Amino acid sequence: MVKRLAIAKFAHESNSFTPGETGDAEFEAYGWYRGNAVPERYAGTRTSLGAVLDFLKGHPEWQGTFLTSAAANPAGPVTDATFEKIMGEILGGLRGQSWDAVYLCLHGAMLCAGNPKADEEVIDRVRKVVGRTPIGVSYDLHGNLGEAQIKVATVAVGYKTHPHVDMYETTEKTLRLLTAAVDGRIRPIGALARVEALFPSVNMRTTGDGPMAEMEAIAAAAEKKYGVLDVTVFGGFPYADTPYAGGSIMVHADGDAALAERVAREVAGEMLKRAPRFQMELPTPAEAIRKALASPPGCAVVLENSDNPGSGGIGDTPGLFRALIEAKPDVPTAFAFFRDEPAVAEAHKAGIGATLDIKLGGKLSDLFGDPVPVQGKVVMLTDGRFRNVGPMSTHLEVSLGRTALLDVRGIKVILTEHCVSPNDPGFLLMHGIDPSKLRLLCVKAKNHIRAGLLPYVKTIIDCDAPGPATIDMRNFTFRHLPEALMPN
Numbered sequence: 001m002v003k004r005l006a007i008a009k010f011a012h013e014s015n016s017f018t019p020g021e022t023g024d025a026e027f028e029a030y031g032w033y034r035g036n037a038v039p040e041r042y043a044g045t046r047t048s049l050g051a052v053l054d055f056l057k058g059h060p061e062w063q064g065t066f067l068t069s070a071a072a073n074p075a076g077p078v079t080d081a082t083f084e085k086i087m088g089e090i091l092g093g094l095r096g097q098s099w100d101a102v103y104l105c106l107h108g109a110m111l112c113a114g115n116p117k118a119d120e121e122v123i124d125r126v127r128k129v130v131g132r133t134p135i136g137v138s139y140d141l142h143g144n145l146g147e148a149q150i151k152v153a154t155v156a157v158g159y160k161t162h163p164h165v166d167m168y169e170t171t172e173k174t175l176r177l178l179t180a181a182v183d184g185r186i187r188p189i190g191a192l193a194r195v196e197a198l199f200p201s202v203n204m205r206t207t208g209d210g211p212m213a214e215m216e217a218i219a220a221a222a223e224k225k226y227g228v229l230d231v232t233v234f235g236g237f238p239y240a241d242t243p244y245a246g247g248s249i250m251v252h253a254d255g256d257a258a259l260a261e262r263v264a265r266e267v268a269g270e271m272l273k274r275a276p277r278f279q280m281e282l283p284t285p286a287e288a289i290r291k292a293l294a295s296p297p298g299c300a301v302v303l304e305n306s307d308n309p310g311s312g313g314i315g316d317t318p319g320l321f322r323a324l325i326e327a328k329p330d331v332p333t334a335f336a337f338f339r340d341e342p343a344v345a346e347a348h349k350a351g352i353g354a355t356l357d358i359k360l361g362g363k364l365s366d367l368f369g370d371p372v373p374v375q376g377k378v379v380m381l382t383d384g385r386f387r388n389v390g391p392m393s394t395h396l397e398v399s400l401g402r403t404a405l406l407d408v409r410g411i412k413v414i415l416t417e418h419c420v421s422p423n424d425p426g427f428l429l430m431h432g433i434d435p436s437k438l439r440l441l442c443v444k445a446k447n448h449i450r451a452g453l454l455p456y457v458k459t460i461i462d463c464d465a466p467g468p469a470t471i472d473m474r475n476f477t478f479r480h481l482p483e484a485l486m487p488n
């Protein structure tokens with residue numbers, strides 16, 4: 001007999017400290033698909049929903065129904081109206097039908113204007129509609145989770161990598177456990193142990209030998225040693241002001257609540273021990289550029305973490321760009337990027353070869369520094385569409401809105417209409433910029449860019465400047481954060 005799987009995605013990583021909210025327009029721009037438009041978007045991609053499609057292909061006994069898939073770039077909290085609209089679509093699709101299982105693709109660090117525990121709300125509402133039907137959830141490694149949502153869902157799994165190159169595998173595992181639960185082969189019971197510390201995401205890479213890489217190894221070893229279904233380490237997203245902020249360990253065991261609790265507590269203890277090692281200090285943009293220019297031959301990258309769109313950055317802070325202009329580098333250099341719709345429109349109107357007198361950065365908010373006046377020659381205009389070629393969300397189509405490439409004193413500067421992290425090399429390549437041919441590349445990005453850029457570059461240096469995702473958490477006023485986690 002054919003079993004019915006309902007599939008929905010509602011993913012947002014919300015930054016409480018970035019200007020503006022995330023509404024309909026932001027979800028429409030990034031990706032809001034309904035029904036059959038969902039498989040059209042994700043077929044053949046190494047994404048969560050790409051994994052669902054492959055699962056359905058390999059399991060003819062399951063029939064999938066795609067309800068709604070809504071995701072937006074990390075930014076301010078989701079407006080209450082948009083939250084209700086997306087939930088309305090998901091719940092409307094679920095109501096009045098019988099399902100054998102529900103798969104929810106969530107991020108785990110979503111906030112609503114009126115609710116700092118938005119992901120929990122999503123699961124609660126779905127549970128109310130589907131009754132006892134098993135629900136499987138997949139999460140991002142940067143989720144801020146609460147215990148209640150672990151208990152309400154049947155089973156959940158989070159990413160194990162940062163950069164996130166295992167979205168596909170995470171959903172594959174979620175579906176494997178979910179369908180095993182439906183068939184009565186396992187009885188997942190979840191536990192969550194909180195880690196009372198705020199972890200900066202800049203030092204949360206699972207590659208190399210940092211503290212998060214150690215945690216992933218510890219979690220994998222615990223999963224094997226205790227024979228539990230899954231152990232996920234959540235680093236949390238510190239810019240989401242929620243009572244659930246901080247790290248946490250989620251464990252699902254087969255029918256053994258005490259074991260799940262014990263393993264979660266044990267692994268959480270290991271993370272708390274390492275908490276001081278997650279903290280780090282970063283150079284200023286000027287220091288980072290100096291270091292980059294003095295680094296061994298090859299392309300040196302300076303990352304402006306504090307305005308990384310993937311952390312709620314606005315693609316507009318001027319800190320790194322100003323330092324770059326002042327440094328006057330006499331080497332092949334590129335800057336990616338400013339999100340600046342009016343400047344892109346001006347460049348498209350003026351045409352290739354035109355010279356513009358414009359200001360860049362500091363235009364969407366005056367919180368992070370003043371605009372930088374420059375003269376730039378328009379050297380390329382594009383429609384901003386490319387397919388990912390790197391290891392994250394491979395083959396997924398990305399839209400930057402229209403873009404313009406300016407030559408500013410010999411520096412190639414990319415301007416876009418949308419605010420998208422240049423994580424995939426395709427972002428640069430479509431503008432004729434081969435990172436391996438540069439000496440200096442300044443980018444508004446964080447860890448994720450390493451996955452795609454490493455084959456092209458020799459040195460990567462993080463820096464910190466004023467911005468909505470600065471590493472210095474003392475800049476922010478929290479309202480919901482537990483007292484023990486307050487930065488001081």
Ligand SMILES: [Zn+2]
Binds near residue numbers: 140141142
């Ligand atoms: Zn993440």
